[in-house]
Amino acid sequence: MAEVIQRDGTWAFDGSTIRITPGLHRSVPLFRQTYGEVAVPLAAVSDVVYESERRHGRLRMRLREGADPLLQATGGRLPDAADPYRLAVDADRSGIAEYVAEEIRHALLLDEVPKEPTASYLLPGPPVPVSVRSSDGTVSFDGAQVRIDWADTSDRIKRATGPRIICLGDLVQVEWLPNSGHEDGFLRFVTRETVFSKLPPERDPYTLDLWGSVRRDLLTALVAAAVTARLPHPSARTGAASTLRDLPAAAVPAQQDRDRADHHDVLLRRLRELGELHRDGVLTDEEFAMAKAAVLRGFE
Numbered sequence: 001m002a003e004v005i006q007r008d009g010t011w012a013f014d015g016s017t018i019r020i021t022p023g024l025h026r027s028v029p030l031f032r033q034t035y036g037e038v039a040v041p042l043a044a045v046s047d048v049v050y051e052s053e054r055r056h057g058r059l060r061m062r063l064r065e066g067a068d069p070l071l072q073a074t075g076g077r078l079p080d081a082a083d084p085y086r087l088a089v090d091a092d093r094s095g096i097a098e099y100v101a102e103e104i105r106h107a108l109l110l111d112e113v114p115k116e117p118t119a120s121y122l123l124p125g126p127p128v129p130v131s132v133r134s135s136d137g138t139v140s141f142d143g144a145q146v147r148i149d150w151a152d153t154s155d156r157i158k159r160a161t162g163p164r165i166i167c168l169g170d171l172v173q174v175e176w177l178p179n180s181g182h183e184d185g186f187l188r189f190v191t192r193e194t195v196f197s198k199l200p201p202e203r204d205p206y207t208l209d210l211w212g213s214v215r216r217d218l219l220t221a222l223v224a225a226a227v228t229a230r231l232p233h234p235s236a237r238t239g240a241a242s243t244l245r246d247l248p249a250a251a252v253p254a255q256q257d258r259d260r261a262d263h264h265d266v267l268l269r270r271l272r273e274l275g276e277l278h279r280d281g282v283l284t285d286e287e288f289a290m291a292k293a294a295v296l297r298g299f300e
Contacts, residue, residue, distance in 0.1 A: 002103040004059070004096050008088040011059060013104055016042050018061070020084060031082040031218045035070075035126065038084050044068065044122035046115050048104045050089070050097050057094050059101060061085040065117040069125035069229035074221050077178055082218060117235065125229030132219045135179075135212025136202075139187065139223050144168055146189055146227060148208065157283065161205045166191060168230060176224040178210070179217040185210035187220045189227075193269060199291060 003012040009023040009032070018040040022032040044067035051058050063071060063085065070084070080086060089097040131140040137150040137158075148164040158164075170191045179185035186201035187208040194206050201209040210217040271292065278288040 002100045004087070004089065004093060004100050006087060006089055006093060011087055011100055013100060013107075015107060018042070018045070018104060020087075022084070029079075029082045029218075030215045031078075031221070032084055034219055035084055035222065038123070040085075041122055042104075042107055042111060043113055044118070045104065045108060045113065047108075048101045050094070050101045052094055054091075056091055057089045057097060059087040059089060059097050061104075064115060064122075066120075066234055067118045067122040069121050069123065070221070070225040072121075072234065073174055073176055073224035073228040074178075075176070077176070078221065079178070079218075119235045120233050121229055126222045126226040128226055130222050130226050132216075132223055134187070134208050134210055134217050134220050136208040136210065139208055139220060141223050141226050143226075143230065146171070146223075148205075155202050155209075157203055157277070157287065158205050160277070164205055166206070168227070171227065171231060173231065174224045174227050176221055178221070179212070179214050181214045185217060187224055197270065203287075203291065 001012060001014055003010065007023050007025045008028060010019075010021045012019045012021075020038045020040065022028050022036070024033070040061070040063070044063050046062045046064045048059065048061050051060060066072065087097075128141055128143040131138060135151070136154050137148055140147045140149075145168060146164075146166040148166075150158045150163070152159075166189050170193075172190045172192055172195055175186070175188040175190060177185040184201070187210065188201065188204065189206045191206065194204075197204060197206070199207075201207045208220060210220065274283065274288060274291050277283045278285075283291065
């Protein structure tokens with residue numbers, strides 16, 4: 001067993017799994033403490049490095065592309081301090097940290113673990129049910145559906161539409177951008193009907209606008225990862241795109257026409273919804289004009 005124990009957390013490697021446990025010290029970010037212990041199978045690892053600095057260093061693990069739904073959902077946008085695959089190491093423990101990194105690299109060579117992207121997720125992602133209160137409302141996921149309950153501070157258009165419930169089967173993907181403290185973030189649930197929506201996050205009833213507490217809003221990545229883990233793996237979507245490229249040349253225009261028709265149907269339904277909200281007094285003339293213009297741009 002190769003193990004390094006620090007205030008920031010613990011890494012323990014038994015030859016097949018790297019068990020990462022966050023520290024309990026107040027300096028450890030809320031996101032890592034909430035995400036909890038992570039058991040990383042060796043097959044999911046691309047590389048491990050120890051980066052040395054004057055007063056301290058850090059262990060950093062790189063996973064194979066497509067192995068982890070958390071990294072897939074966040075797209076490399078997690079702040080360094082919140083990264084569960086990073087461990088701050090005191091200078092006097094640099095030797096043991098280098099030893100742990102070397103043991104993992106040696107095992108990668110012995111097991112001939114490839115560096116290519118994976119065809120499925122090798123980590124399970126956050127357990128469900130999971131619920132997070134953000135600046136724009138509370139988002140929950142039970143493994144089958146997403147529910148958004150808007151906050152009193154949410155845009156009145158969102159509050160007027162009531163709680164948003166989205167079935168997993170209707171989802172295409174999840175888009176997440178952190179609230180940096182300088183720029184707002186968002187958590188967007190993209191469905192088959194909203195895939196071409198251009199509404200801004202503060203007005204989109206399928207999107208949480210993240211503008212409040214950075215620490216709290218960062219936890220929405222847990223929901224993004226939990227949902228992503230239960231959607232088709234990216235390799236499956238790539239395969240579908242390849243199938244379209246492999247169609248006979250004569251069939252491609254027909255397929256594109258069908259896709260364009262489906263796209264237009266979605267936009268027309270969205271226009272009808274906006275019209276109903278306008279007639280009911282939910283949207284002002286100005287709000288309706290702005291939302292309508294955004295949808296009409298999708299026809300271009």
